Amino acid sequence: DAGVIQSPRHEVTEMGQEVTLRCKPISGHNSLFWYRQTMMRGLELLIYFNNNVPIDDSGMPEDRFSAKMPNASFSTLKIQPSEPRDSAVYFCASSFNTPNTEAFFGQGTRLTVV
């Protein structure tokens, strides 16, 4: 398996624009997680899905953020409108929904909002 695949790797956009980040989890995994990493706040869990259903979105910072998982092999994280403070590295991770298994991370998308 190629692992968790995220696209794009880098995104530079202007304030106010819509940004869509994409993730393909590892085949067979039934849990998917979106994280945000910044110097100030570290690694934050934004939202996670189990069997394509959003379980907990309490980490989503504002209504400008939304995430979907239309099927088991694809998820998106959308920011609309984007703001400079959204600049961060966004990671997607997937795992089996069992307590003794690890999550596998993608390479991340580095988002810069100017």
Next chain:
Amino acid sequence: AQSVTQLGSHVSVSEGALVLLRCNYSSSVPPYLFWYVQYPNQGLQLLLKYTTGATLVKGINGFEAEFKKSETSFHLTKPSAHMSDAAEYFCAVSDRGIQGAQKLVFGQGTRLTINP
């Protein structure tokens, strides 16, 4: 809910010296514990994990960690540091969240610097 505390956001050691990164957890049930490493501009990758059985767990790149229930700790060690070990290290505990879905709860991370 489970939680993780990593003591020391930055640790600096000399090449060849012992590496010790500290992690304490809180858990109401027997914990499943993980250490991840993040190299610059990369995602997190698993170093090692403790689920059940032997409390001393060996991982990749010569790292190991010992689960100590009495101390609620899972410290990461390596006998001799290499320059290539410079990275950020995250301790995590498995938590059962809403609707029973599992998620990892991460500590704040420890940045390890290796001095030549």
